[in-house]
Amino acid sequence: EAQVTQNPRYLITVTGKKLTVTCSQNMNHEYMSWYRQDPGLGLRQIYYSMNVEVTDKGDVPEGYKVSRKEKRNFPLILESPSPNQTSLYFCASSFRAYNEQFFGPGTRLTVL
Amino acid sequence: GQQLNQNPQSMFIQEGEDVSMNCTSSSIFNTWLWYKQDPGEGPVLLIALYKAGELTSNGRLTAQFGITRKDSFLNISASIPSDVGIYFCAGFVSNFGNEKLTFGTGTRLTIIP
Numbered sequence: 001e002a003q004v005t006q007n008p009r010y011l012i013t014v015t016g017k018k019l020t021v022t023c024s025q026n027m028n029h030e031y032m033s034w035y036r037q038d039p040g041l042g043l044r045q046i047y048y049s050m051n052v053e054v055t056d057k058g059d060v061p062e063g064y065k066v067s068r069k070e071k072r073n074f075p076l077i078l079e080s081p082s083p084n085q086t087s088l089y090f091c092a093s094s095f096r097a098y099n100e101q102f103f104g105p106g107t108r109l110t111v112l
Numbered sequence: 113g114q115q116l117n118q119n120p121q122s123m124f125i126q127e128g129e130d131v132s133m134n135c136t137s138s139s140i141f142n143t144w145l146w147y148k149q150d151p152g153e154g155p156v157l158l159i160a161l162y163k164a165g166e167l168t169s170n171g172r173l174t175a176q177f178g179i180t181r182k183d184s185f186l187n188i189s190a191s192i193p194s195d196v197g198i199y200f201c202a203g204f205v206s207n208f209g210n211e212k213l214t215f216g217t218g219t220r221l222t223i224i225p
Contacts, residue, residue, distance in 0.1 A: 004154075031211065042115065043141070043155070043200060043215035056210055092153050097211035098143040098162075098204040103154025 002027045006104035007090050013081060014112050021076045021107050023091030031094045032074040033058070034066065034100070036087040044091065048097070049074055081111040116216035124222050130151075130189040133219045135201030145176050149218075152185070157187035158199075167218055171178040181196045196223050 003024045012021055017029040025032065033048040035058075045058030063085055065077040074093075078085060088108050092101040118135050125131060128211070143162055154195035159170050161177035161184060168175055172189045184201055201216040 033213070035215070040121070040217065042118070042217035043202075044115070044213070045213065046140070048211075048213075050211060058212075059214070092154070097206075097213045098160075099154075100145075100157040100160065101147075101213070103156070106152075106154055 001103070002093055004093055004102050004104035005028050005055055006089075006107050007099065008107060009105060011028050011046070012106050012110045017078050017083060017108075019078050021089060021091075021102060022079075023074045023076065024072050025074075025091075025093040026072065026104070027093060027102065028071065029093035029095055029102075030071070031101075032068065032081065033092045033097075034064070034076045034093065035090045036060065037090060037106075046076070046089075050097075066070070081109075083111050086111050098106075115212055116203055117200055118199075118216040118219050119142075120219060121217065122220040122222065124224055125191055126224050127191060129191050129193055129219060131195070132185065133187075133199060134183060134185045135216045136183045137203055137214075138182065139203075139205070140181040141205050142181075144174075144175070145202040145204065145213075146175050146184070146186050147200045147202060148197050149200065155198075155200055163187060165202075180192035191221075191223060195224055196221055 034046040035043040047066040049055045090105040094101040146158045149155040159175040166177040
């Protein structure tokens with residue numbers, strides 16, 4: 001089944017404790033992206049990747065890192081999480097940015 | 113960073129009513145996309161628009177790519193309970209090889225029993 005998987009689905013952590021949210025797709029998509037969703041602000045892009053080893057900042061990259069060492073995986077890293085990073089995070093993939101993006105199920109992160 | 117403005121932010125309608133929403137930007141886009149997010153799920157693509165002036169339908173949904181390329185519209189006819197959710201527009205532009213997709217702030221649709 002074609003899908004985008006994210007792990008974990010829910011995470012509660014404390015300020016400053018490094019964490020990684022994994023994202024994997026099995027559709028051989030070149031384009032992958034991370035978004036955060038906050039009430040009233042819609043979906044805001046954090047980082048995107050157009051291919052392996054090619055990543056670029058989205059609209060809200062501060063406090064986040066990503067890597068794209070393999071085509072299928074695009075982990076999101078929070079080196080030192082802060083409470084303002086409490087949010088719902090979505091990973092998505094597509095062949096190109098203007099094609100249909102397939103979204104993962106979301107990761108709800110709470111930073112205390 | 114840029115965000116697209118969607119209006120209205122929320123809608124409360126009765127089943128059977130028609131729905132109209134729009135998305136506006138200060139910048140030009142080459143592609144407009146409309147997504148729907150069901151509660152507890154990730155967004156799913158409804159309609160993609162690739163040319164200014166284009167009008168495209170998907171069942172009861174109709175979307176238009178504005179002539180100015182700075183706006184887009186989505187209409188839903190004869191709403192049903194499964195239309196409940198958040199609708200997002202997204203605009204795409206390519207700058208010097210970078211492919212940037214920007215999402216709107218969303219329109220939350222609620223159907224009043």
